[in-house]
Amino acid sequence: MAHRVVIIGGGFGGLYAARALRGADVELTLVDRRNFHLFQPLLYQVATGELSPADVAFPLRAVLSSQRNARVLLSEVTDIDPVSREIFLDDAPPLGYDTLIVATGAKNHYFGNDQWAEYAPGLKSLEEATRIRHRILYAFEAAEKEPDADKRRAWLTFVVVGAGPTGVELAGALGEIANDTLRCDFRSINPEESRILLLDGSDRVLSPFLPTLSNSAEKSLIKLGVRAMLNVKVTGVDRYGVRVNSAAGEARIEARTVLWAAGVSAADFTRTLSNRTGAEIDRGGRVKVDAFCNVPGRPEIFVIGDACVFIGPDGKPLPGVAPTAMQQGAYAAKAIRKRLKGEAIEPFRYLDKGSLAVIGRASAVAQFFEGKFHFSGLFAWLLWLFVHLMYLVTFQNRLIVFIRWGFNYTTMNRGARLITGAIDKDVKPEDAISTEEHAEVRST
């Protein structure tokens, strides 16, 4: 019987591991709750109406259909028994493994305030992206209908919490929507009057980047009408706004649209894994793996990507980005191949390929070789476009995304700005003029 490899999660880590096992003498099962791989780095463009869900998602079965040693199972993993070496699924019989790769990724993290999730959605899934799109677009629609100036202002105030790459991308795209996309679309309101606030607890935006790049990013944001509010801490979020704390004291911002880009933690399965194996996890639920990306003492269990914390040679954890997950996935696959041949395995080594972050049209920052080489502006933006296009999984998607970008760039229109989903249940009833008010209006 062939060596049974089970991979949990079809994100960057899991998918790259599966593909790197092509042709290996293993029996591979990739388990995921969803039937597609999601290209997270472009998810914010779905949220801002630039791309469509199918542009950034790839059916896992299609990606692995020609890989004869692989099968895909659409299921949710509920538990693990590391002694009998099997995982339990919510709607299918248990699955035995000889090697397990845990690549369960991350979820939004509200630092103990999970009740904020309802009012400040994060950006981790396709559903959340379309929900955010719904909220952003509906806010302008509601403002167009709102006779009260204060309420209108709250509808036109957008708060993005967290000024890392995702927060900067979202805020920049919001600036473009307000200033370019919707400029001529309304009759009562002027979308350019929107306020877009980017909040962060640190003293600069894009803090993982060099200070000089943070500065140029902030300048680009200002041009897009985004105001960065730094050194502030969010202390409350509700349907009508956020409460913030800064050196100037406590303050409240009335805003009907609050987006969360402040942090992620590992998805829940790592806690179960920790309970069953005794593996240590950090505060974000990430499993502390050894130099081989294994649960210490369990060479048959790899934990990779956002599900793990891997301490680099400099003593700092590796960044929670796609390249880390891809490299760890490919590494785990290689380790399995070597073990099957009885060869020795080298510890995992992370190759820092550099970092990119986009702010808006023709505006991005880039740094390479641990910051020794860096630049911003048009060239960084073109590089960003190129890199993201190349990493899209299929040629079809590369072509379609390229075309959409071309149109968006030249017409500033965002073709995918659809308000879909349960419009009635989601936002409308609570946000509409109340029935009494309506009756009043009507009776006049």
Add this chain to the structure above:
Amino acid sequence: MAHRVVIIGGGFGGLYAARALRGADVELTLVDRRNFHLFQPLLYQVATGELSPADVAFPLRAVLSSQRNARVLLSEVTDIDPVSREIFLDDAPPLGYDTLIVATGAKNHYFGNDQWAEYAPGLKSLEEATRIRHRILYAFEAAEKEPDADKRRAWLTFVVVGAGPTGVELAGALGEIANDTLRCDFRSINPEESRILLLDGSDRVLSPFLPTLSNSAEKSLIKLGVRAMLNVKVTGVDRYGVRVNSAAGEARIEARTVLWAAGVSAADFTRTLSNRTGAEIDRGGRVKVDAFCNVPGRPEIFVIGDACVFIGPDGKPLPGVAPTAMQQGAYAAKAIRKRLKGEAIEPFRYLDKGSLAVIGRASAVAQFFEGKFHFSGLFAWLLWLFVHLMYLVTFQNRLIVFIRWGFNYTTMNRGARLITGAIDKDVKPEDAISTEEHAEVRST
């Protein structure tokens, strides 16, 4: 003050009316519940994973953004007062009109069995399309996991109720999914073993077409693995299948996926309109309009498209298709312009441009000049492709749909086959192996 025109509904009728009023000396408001125009004829391709929602939907504001006399209001119309000439909205102040165009379209019609809607979704909205996509794709996933042969067979049985153009399109696409798209994607099941049943009460498929075209359509369907069951009446639908009645008596078909393409009726607003104005409606809720598409006796209210029934010169009602709505929309706009100038208005005349229906790859039927000229096969299919591409609202969508079709045709892959939405709430819990069964499996 300019003449106030209010259009309810941004479908083919409403949008064509709005665009035909470009430059007219009117103050135009287009009210719609959704912020986009939906290109219904390609909606089945969203349901079958060939296209993405944004490919067939166009933001209304973008379409009308350069038309300075027009504004768009995202709202739901709840009532009308034909005396004071105003309509009431669910979340905004009432709207007065001098001329009203009711273009509220159609909804699924279950012939008095609305409880079937839950088990047999129809295909009228983007949400329904993604829900149907979810169901179709999830059925194969569930079959892959199902150890019981009978249950697996029920997951792999697809019933389409109604063999008009929409039913034939859906059944044909299902045949292609089972035979081509998913052929190599699964390991436990063989998608080619799926049964696809197309049910209709009449004695042939595509009954609005010539009998010879119905025959060739049925032959094409058989090649795709679709079995047409004719002269049968559906007498029951539940989560596990349908009950049918035919000359052979009562029978039950176990099927976990049932799709409804058997009929539409006018959306609810026409009943309100009828109550308030005394306008007559037919059994499908369609307003019986006069020769000018007006509510009889109310020249200031037009009812067009699927919201109305218009008796043609042959004494038969016009077909409920997009060209009827477009022509009536353009006619209403022209009538308004003429009235403003004090000119006489000609009655509406419908121009039959012919009919097309697609079955699958390189397979369609076409008839023109009231059936005097007709053909089927590759050329009809190419014509269908061309016509549908040309009627897409924007050039960007034409290009993207063209590319997707090109890839689908050459690779038979359907890039948009994503299972999105509330997978947990929608299908899974009831359909999953029950907890007891699971516990049993586990304890062995």
